[in-house]
Amino acid sequence: MNNTDIVRQSLKKRYLKEQIFKFMGMFSIATAILFLLILLVDITTKAMPAFSQTKIALPINLDAEKLGLDANSSTESMMNADFRLVIRAALLEQFPEVTKRKAKRELYSLTSMGAEFQLRDMVIEDPSLIGQTKTIEFMADDDVDAVIKGSIDRTLPESDRRVKDQKLSWIESLEKSGQISTGFNWNFFSNGDSREPEMAGIKGAVLGSLFTLLVTLALSFPVAVAAAIYLEEFAPKNRFIDFIEININNLAAVPSIVFGLLGLAVFINFFSMPRSAPLVGGIVLSLMTLPTIIIASRSAIKAVPPSLREAALGLGASKMQSVFHHVLPAALPGILTGTIIGMAQALGETAPLLMIGMVAFIVDIPQSAVDPSTVLPIQVYLWADSPERGFLAKTSAAILVLLFFLVAMNAIAIYLRKKFEKKW
Amino acid sequence: MKKLKNITLFAGLVAASQIQAADRDYISVVGSSTVYPFSTVVAERFGKSTSFKTPKIESTGTGGGMKLFCKGNGIDSPDITNASRKIKDSELKMCHENGVDGVVEVLIGFDGIVLANEIKSHDFKLTTQDIFKALAKEVPTEKEGELIANPYTMWNEINAELPAIKIEVLGPPPTSGTRDAFVELAMEGGCKKYPWIKATKKSDKSRYKSICHSIREDGAYVEAGENDNLIIQKLQKNPDALGIFGYSFLDQNADLVKGSLINGAEPEFESIASGEYPVSRPLYFYVKKAHVSEIPGMKEFLAEFTSIKAMGEEGYLTDKGLIPLGEEKYMKVKTDVQEMNSLEL
Numbered sequence: 001m002n003n004t005d006i007v008r009q010s011l012k013k014r015y016l017k018e019q020i021f022k023f024m025g026m027f028s029i030a031t032a033i034l035f036l037l038i039l040l041v042d043i044t045t046k047a048m049p050a051f052s053q054t055k056i057a058l059p060i061n062l063d064a065e066k067l068g069l070d071a072n073s074s075t076e077s078m079m080n081a082d083f084r085l086v087i088r089a090a091l092l093e094q095f096p097e098v099t100k101r102k103a104k105r106e107l108y109s110l111t112s113m114g115a116e117f118q119l120r121d122m123v124i125e126d127p128s129l130i131g132q133t134k135t136i137e138f139m140a141d142d143d144v145d146a147v148i149k150g151s152i153d154r155t156l157p158e159s160d161r162r163v164k165d166q167k168l169s170w171i172e173s174l175e176k177s178g179q180i181s182t183g184f185n186w187n188f189f190s191n192g193d194s195r196e197p198e199m200a201g202i203k204g205a206v207l208g209s210l211f212t213l214l215v216t217l218a219l220s221f222p223v224a225v226a227a228a229i230y231l232e233e234f235a236p237k238n239r240f241i242d243f244i245e246i247n248i249n250n251l252a253a254v255p256s257i258v259f260g261l262l263g264l265a266v267f268i269n270f271f272s273m274p275r276s277a278p279l280v281g282g283i284v285l286s287l288m289t290l291p292t293i294i295i296a297s298r299s300a301i302k303a304v305p306p307s308l309r310e311a312a313l314g315l316g317a318s319k320m321q322s323v324f325h326h327v328l329p330a331a332l333p334g335i336l337t338g339t340i341i342g343m344a345q346a347l348g349e350t351a352p353l354l355m356i357g358m359v360a361f362i363v364d365i366p367q368s369a370v371d372p373s374t375v376l377p378i379q380v381y382l383w384a385d386s387p388e389r390g391f392l393a394k395t396s397a398a399i400l401v402l403l404f405f406l407v408a409m410n411a412i413a414i415y416l417r418k419k420f421e422k423k424w
Numbered sequence: 425m426k427k428l429k430n431i432t433l434f435a436g437l438v439a440a441s442q443i444q445a446a447d448r449d450y451i452s453v454v455g456s457s458t459v460y461p462f463s464t465v466v467a468e469r470f471g472k473s474t475s476f477k478t479p480k481i482e483s484t485g486t487g488g489g490m491k492l493f494c495k496g497n498g499i500d501s502p503d504i505t506n507a508s509r510k511i512k513d514s515e516l517k518m519c520h521e522n523g524v525d526g527v528v529e530v531l532i533g534f535d536g537i538v539l540a541n542e543i544k545s546h547d548f549k550l551t552t553q554d555i556f557k558a559l560a561k562e563v564p565t566e567k568e569g570e571l572i573a574n575p576y577t578m579w580n581e582i583n584a585e586l587p588a589i590k591i592e593v594l595g596p597p598p599t600s601g602t603r604d605a606f607v608e609l610a611m612e613g614g615c616k617k618y619p620w621i622k623a624t625k626k627s628d629k630s631r632y633k634s635i636c637h638s639i640r641e642d643g644a645y646v647e648a649g650e651n652d653n654l655i656i657q658k659l660q661k662n663p664d665a666l667g668i669f670g671y672s673f674l675d676q677n678a679d680l681v682k683g684s685l686i687n688g689a690e691p692e693f694e695s696i697a698s699g700e701y702p703v704s705r706p707l708y709f710y711v712k713k714a715h716v717s718e719i720p721g722m723k724e725f726l727a728e729f730t731s732i733k734a735m736g737e738e739g740y741l742t743d744k745g746l747i748p749l750g751e752e753k754y755m756k757v758k759t760d761v762q763e764m765n766s767l768e769l
Binding site (some may be wrong): 076079095109113114116117152156159160162163175194195196272274275276357359360361362363364372384386387388389 | 438448450451457460461463464467468469471472474476477479480482483484500543593637650651652653670672673675676677678679738740743744745763
């Protein structure tokens with residue numbers, strides 16, 4: 001038997017092996033895509049109810065006497081006026097048969113707890129409304145919202161239903177008269193956190209995440225790039241530098257909660273920085289992302305062909321000039337990709353922030369990096385833990401916003417890489 | 425290059441802005457995750473209806489909150505800490521040692537802990553003794569002073585009236601305050617029905633505790649995490665299991681799960697308030713007296729929290745599942761807050 005025969009005989013087997021390997025590869029990718037799809041579809045379907053909001057239109061008589069206000073009242077007295085009175089009067093007018101105290105309480109809970117504040121803000125903006133009768137759309141309570149969206153089944157027997165027959169009859173009569181409508185839930189994007197599902201919004205957490213990431217970026221990017229350049233281009237080869245290199249690699253593997261403990265001990269207890277502030281969160285997260293960026297930047301700098309440096313040096317550039325004029329721009333795509341991956345990691349991180357008090361209920365939207373705030377993944381956690389059923393949808397919606405952020409950041413990374421990329 | 429310089433400059437600016445953070449104009453609250461849902465409701469209303477900033481409320485757990493609260497009397501320490509139990513003597517001592525002199529205690533109401541299962545599943549009528557037998561690591565035998573590893577696997581082995589299904593209880597892990605309260609009230613409640621165990625309480629307190637407070641680890645009790653919503657979802661999928669969680673979750677999910685009777689009392693608003701339902705605990709918050717005059721809005725926030733509108737029998741906190749105080753207790757709390765009567769060691 002000559003060699004050709006041997007090869008020919010084994011050929012079939014080798015082709016088969018290749019086929020099997022290809023198939024396994026495709027199967028793995030298909031499985032990964034399937035799981036991703038299941039996850040996305042599940043989250044999206046659960047999140048859908050959070051993006052619409054049920055509203056109840058009520059003819060409100062802004063009776064000047066009842067409110068104790070007139071068109072010239074000061075903002076302060078308007079703040080203190082009880083706008084619940086006029087909303088309750090409107091509801092009672094609609095359902096005059098309700099007289100018992102307990103039933104009245106039920107009736108008043110048709111509109112959101114935020115309705116009075118919504119009305120108050122409208123009146124403060126336009127005091128001429130006082131004394132007029134106007135039909136105003138109020139946010140419905142989360143129970144009403146759940147009935148309209150079908151997440152509370154109307155056909156269940158009364159004892160098993162959260163919304164009782166009496167309340168259901170009111171909702172149905174409002175539905176019949178066309179006073180109930182659903183619209184896009186803008187509040188979700190313009191409000192801070194709230195304990196009422198219908199009023200809770202993501203804006204506070206989005207801004208908190210944004211401030212935190214800005215601080216992280218501002219601190220970790222310059223430091224990490226400078227460290228990478230020094231270690232790669234200028235550092236002498238000795239034991240001390242080796243030791244530092246090993247430690248940077250080790251640091252990248254340290255569990256993130258450790259950085260939280262460090263942040264608590266050093267920044268809050270020692271430097272007495274404010275608790276729950278994005279500033280401290282950003283500093284802690286930048287400690288966490290530093291090694292990631294350093295490692296990515298170093299390999300990007302290492303990948304720049306030596307001919308580039310040598311040509312620069314050969315033409316009389318100083319070492320510094322060769323690095324900053326030639327090596328750094330060539331390594332920039334790699335550095336930026338590494339930075340954004342580090343940032344994306346920081347965006348999804350919660351463990352270190354637990355320690356520095358960012359797991360908090362914060363209604364006011366943060367205005368700067370020192371205002372107390374929370375971040376997106378923590379908002380997801382807080383909502384997932386709330387007893388009200390309406391928060392189930394909010395939780396999924398917050399996850400979607402977080403995913404959107406991540407996708408956007410990765411898109412920027414790809415764009416920057418494409419833009420600065422050079423072919424040798 | 426220019427970009428890099430700008431970024432560095434920005435970092436400097438951010439660091440500089442930190443200096444002005446010393447003055448705090450919002451109330452800072454820490455503490456129990458059980459009180460958190462009530463505290464946040466008051467805070468939100470307070471923020472919306474007054475011109476003060478909305479208080480910041482952190483959920484750190486009762487013990488963690490006490491530590492932060494008692495660390496110092498300075499303005500950078502929290503003003504209020506929530507607690508799902510009374511402050512311990514050791515904690516009050518720590519407070520005093522660190523210069524926190526005036527600590528005002530405010531009892532806000534009660535919280536019930538329920539054992540619930542899927543709504544169409546079996547009805548459970550339990551006694552605290554049944555609960556102890558079902559969940560204890562070791563149970564006493566007929567012979568006095570003898571303990572054996574928990575042999576029960578089915579509910580009807582414990583009590584012939586209970587359904588013939590496997591014992592499977594989903595509950596919180598040991599880090600949770602709900603678990604502490606459940607162990608103390610339900611388990612210990614059943615445990616001390618054995619006279620000889622009750623007697624050990626006096627002779628050997630640590631043995632008594634280890635008998636009454638140890639939960640079995642052979643799989644019948646499943647640690648299902650601190651998230652009560654998750655427990656409710658798991659009960660949907662497993663109609664034979666019971667779950668342990670706070671009353672407010674039962675109240676909100678009354679169409680999905682039903683509470684078991686304990687010692688003949690249904691886990692209902694009225695029975696918890698009257699104390700007939702045995703597994704309920706008091707909820708508190710503690711205020712730093714020195715901060716009342718320093719932080720804007722403190723006085724108004726306390727007034728809002730202790731108003732009839734919030735804490736009263738038909739207040740908005742009861743809508744969130746808080747069991748209100750009786751008239752007498754409420755009046756005492758109200759005067760304590762108005763006069764700022766602080767705790768004595």
